[in-house]
Amino acid sequence: MSTAPALAETVAAPAPRRRGRLLLPILLFGLLALAPLAVSLGMPSGWLALLTRAMIFAIAALSLDLILGVGGLVSFGHAAFLGIGAYVTGIMITEGQAEALLILPVVLGICALFAAITGAICLRTRGVTFIMITLAFGQMVYFLAQALSAYGGDDGLTLYAKSTIAGLDLFSTRTGFFYCVLAALAGCYALVRILVASRFGRILRAARENPVRVSVTGFDVTRIRLVAYVISGMVAGIAGFFLANHTDFVSPAFMSWQRSGELIFMAVLGGVGSLHGAIIGAIAYLIAEDGLSHLTEHWRVIFGPLIILFVLFTRGGIVGMLRKLGGGGGA
Amino acid sequence: MKQPVLTLESVRKSFGALKVTDDVSLSVAPGELHALIGPNGAGKTTLVHQISGMLKPDSGAIRFRGEDISALTPEKRARRGLARTFQITSTIASLSVLENVALGVQAKVAHPLSLFRNAARDAALNRPALAALEAVGLADRAEVPAGRLSHGEKRALELAMALALEPAAILLDEPLAGVGREEGERLIELLSSLKGRYAMLLVEHDMAAVFALADKVSVLVYGRVIASGEPAAVRADPAVREAYLGEEG
Numbered sequence: 154m155s156t157a158p159a160l161a162e163t164v165a166a167p168a169p170r171r172r173g174r175l176l177l178p179i180l181l182f183g184l185l186a187l188a189p190l191a192v193s194l195g196m197p198s199g200w201l202a203l204l205t206r207a208m209i210f211a212i213a214a215l216s217l218d219l220i221l222g223v224g225g226l227v228s229f230g231h232a233a234f235l236g237i238g239a240y241v242t243g244i245m246i247t248e249g250q251a252e253a254l255l256i257l258p259v260v261l262g263i264c265a266l267f268a269a270i271t272g273a274i275c276l277r278t279r280g281v282t283f284i285m286i287t288l289a290f291g292q293m294v295y296f297l298a299q300a301l302s303a304y305g306g307d308d309g310l311t312l313y314a315k316s317t318i319a320g321l322d323l324f325s326t327r328t329g330f331f332y333c334v335l336a337a338l339a340g341c342y343a344l345v346r347i348l349v350a351s352r353f354g355r356i357l358r359a360a361r362e363n364p365v366r367v368s369v370t371g372f373d374v375t376r377i378r379l380v381a382y383v384i385s386g387m388v389a390g391i392a393g394f395f396l397a398n399h400t401d402f403v404s405p406a407f408m409s410w411q412r413s414g415e416l417i418f419m420a421v422l423g424g425v426g427s428l429h430g431a432i433i434g435a436i437a438y439l440i441a442e443d444g445l446s447h448l449t450e451h452w453r454v455i456f457g458p459l460i461i462l463f464v465l466f467t468r469g470g471i472v473g474m475l476r477k478l479g480g481g482g483g484a
Numbered sequence: 485m486k487q488p489v490l491t492l493e494s495v496r497k498s499f500g501a502l503k504v505t506d507d508v509s510l511s512v513a514p515g516e517l518h519a520l521i522g523p524n525g526a527g528k529t530t531l532v533h534q535i536s537g538m539l540k541p542d543s544g545a546i547r548f549r550g551e552d553i554s555a556l557t558p559e560k561r562a563r564r565g566l567a568r569t570f571q572i573t574s575t576i577a578s579l580s581v582l583e584n585v586a587l588g589v590q591a592k593v594a595h596p597l598s599l600f601r602n603a604a605r606d607a608a609l610n611r612p613a614l615a616a617l618e619a620v621g622l623a624d625r626a627e628v629p630a631g632r633l634s635h636g637e638k639r640a641l642e643l644a645m646a647l648a649l650e651p652a653a654i655l656l657d658e659p660l661a662g663v664g665r666e667e668g669e670r671l672i673e674l675l676s677s678l679k680g681r682y683a684m685l686l687v688e689h690d691m692a693a694v695f696a697l698a699d700k701v702s703v704l705v706y707g708r709v710i711a712s713g714e715p716a717a718v719r720a721d722p723a724v725r726e727a728y729l730g731e732e733g
Contacts, residue, residue, distance in 0.1 A: 347600055352590055355603040359576045359587055366574045369536055371562035371591035371649065380597075 177475065178342065178429040185335055189328045201327050202399075203443055204436070208334045209395045211435035212341050214419040215428060216388035219345050221417065222426030223354065224381045225361030228275075229284045230291025231416050234264050234386040236408025238393020240298060243310045243403035253316040253394070260390045267294075268386030272379045291413055298405040309404025316398050324398050334395050338432065341388050345428055348384065357381050421464055424472030433471050487550070488513050489653045489683040490535070490566075495544035497527075497534060497707075504530045505541065506707035512653060512700075515680045519694045519715075520687045522704035523727070528687045529571055531704070532657045535685070536568045537561045549652060563591060567646035568655035571687075573638040577631030581622060581641055584630050585613035588648025616644040620674055636667025640674065653683040660690045672696060695719070703727070 185208065192201045213235050220226045238260045245256050271290040275283055304310045315324040324330045348354050356377050360367040364374045397403050406412070415438070423434020441459070445452035467474045488511035497505035504527040512518045520528050533539040535546055537558035546554040553561050567588075575584050586609040590596050593608055603609060617623045620640040625633065630641060639659055646654050659675070660668050672693050678684070679697065688694050694701065695715050702712040703724050711721045718724055 347602075350602050350604060351599050352595070352601055352603045352606070352609075353597045353599045355579075355583065356587070356590070356597065359579060362576050362578060363574060365538070365558075366570075366576065366645075367587070368558045369538070369562050369568055370587050370645065371559050372587075372596075373557070373559050377597065 176479075177472070181429055181432060182335075182339055182342075185338075186332075189331055198327070201331055203439060205327070205331050205334050206396075206399060207436040207439040208331075208338045208432075209392050209399055210416070210419060210439060211432040212334075212338050212392035212395070213389045214416050214423070214431040214435040215338075215341055215345060216385045216392070217416050218420045218425060218428055218431040219348070219385045219388070220378075220381050221420055222428075222431070223349050223361065224357050224378055226276075226378060226382070227284050227417070228287040228382075228385075229410065229413050229417070230271075230287035230289070230294075231385075231389055232408040232410070232412035233291040233294040234268070234389035235393040235396060235412065235416075236294060236298060236403075236405070237264055237267060238390035239397040239403040239407050240301075240304070240310075240393075241390075242316065242394045242397035243312055244304055246312050246314055246316065246397070247304065247310060251314050251316050252320070253318045256316060257391070257394060260394050261387045264386045264390030265383050268383040269379070272382035272386075276375050276378050276382065288410055288413070291408060291410055295405050295408045295410070298408065305404070307405065309402055309406070312397065312401045312403070315401070316394070330398070334399075337391060337395065341391065342428060342432065345384075345388065349428065353377065353380070418460060422460060422470050424470030424474075427469075427472045430470055430472035437471060486513050488547075489549060490685065491545075491547040492531075492535070493545040493547065495531070495534060495541045495546065497530065497539065497541045503707045505534065508544075508704070508707070508709055510702050510709060510712060512683045512685055514652075514683055516699045517675075517679050517684045517686060517697055518700045518702065519698035520685060520702050520704055521689075521691070521694055526704040527707040528704055529657055532568065532655050532685070532687060535655055536566065562649060565649065565652035566655070567649045567651035567653070569639075569642040569646055569657055569659055571657040571661055573635070573642055575630040575633075575638055575641055575645070577629065579630060580627050581617065581630050581633065582610060582613050582626040584641060585616050585644045585648045586610060588616070588645050589613050592648075592650055613644075613648060616647045619647060619677075620644040621670070634667070636663045636671065639663055639667070639671055643671075643674065643678075647678075651682060653685070654678075656684060656686045656688075658687055658689060660688060660693055668693070 188204050189201060192198055213231065217228065217231045220228055241260045241263055242256050245259065250256065275286045275290070278286055299307050323333050356367060356372050360374045360377060368374050396407065419434040419438045420431045421434070422438055423432065424430030442456065445456050469476065491511040493509050495505055495508045508531060510518065520531070522528055530539065534541045537556060541554060545552050548561065548564060548566055553564065589609045589612045614623060614626060617626055620643050622637060622640050622644060625637065630638065633641060643659065660671055663671060668690070675697055686697065698715050700713065701715045701718040702709050703718060705727045710727060711718050711724045
């Protein structure tokens, strides 16, 4: 009995393993922070815009990973949150309100509400039915946006101003916007990581593997998943806010089911459940897409099979592959 | 007479025309180990599922510490102090042994679902979890992922997970199933060390274990309780011998 406190402090999180897990994200964010420097040293400037776009999708893929990788819920309608975030931003800017400190709370509020209502319905189902219902809600928002004739309808909505943050015009330069997106990505990553390691996160993880055990241990699995779903939707909404500011344009295509599928691909490509895997996956996906689309207009014919092969032959996506290389087979 | 912890009153359940639970009434007193035996397909696991809330009875009442819990969800029953183990071991394979037990501890502490407090380094969770592991003799395996345990160790882990809930009653669904002789003996020893501290309902096929452990035995055949009482009396009951014990020689 006397060994109990000492053991309790050391168990479950051995220090070397924890340090190893931090290495990759630190490297990742460090490299991203240096990207504008690379551009000033001669990288083509279009590259910075591509990376910015990749980081925006990384926020969305990261949010999806919280429910997909950590919670085990395959949502096929996640682009809806991206679209809601983008549309709320677009509409508010069009109506003359470009202040991020006002737009973001509205984005977060509407995404949370939409997630709470649709999640309460979706989470009554499991497996393929869950996928289909999330898809249906996603399409619902897609058609709703198409019907918004006051804000461009089918053609989308062009924005003539960018958001300001507390009155500051941080989004007007490429580098300024890049660092704002990077800061948002880092913040969202830290938040989700803390959530996953929390008491709440542990129950969410346990419920992915064995929901019955979790419920007979005294936890309401559906309620816990709903909380995760709402948080995930809110984070994806933030990505939508940045996407609208990045493209100066919002359209229903932002929330098509293909977009939801791409988000799943990004998370799977990077390595599901690891969080930074979703970020790496989003960046790899967009860079590969960009590279291939310069080669041929039929790039999808190459890209599709490439992704399938990659997912089939690398367990745990890019992060799994890196871990295997780094661990020398030991880990 | 002490007030029973768990009481079943005329519980009935049918799957179509098949009566799986047919007017079952039984009770478990505080600290009592009540064994439920019966041939395969007698409806023992179905009954445990109804008590733990995974299945709803068609009629009848299940009282736990005086309260009718038959309409409550499994998680609410667990929170009231009703723990269970499963016939097929049910742990979280990717979490460590300690984390598995800490899940149960977490259900009992303040702010069980805190969004920001790190769980892995939480002494409020780890200390009681480790104590439960020591009670079942698994403390030295605390850091191992639960999926890597031997079958018998998983059985002990499930028991520790139940104990972590600080339960008033534990439902044990065949805790010895598939366990080798040596590990089985250790588990029987473990169960007898818990006797008197928790009300336990034990479903078990191993008759030696049942008669070594039980204070009271009920025999379930085709969903009906055909005999209930002291182990010696039940063993001598001619109806039981014919329906069940006799078959095994």
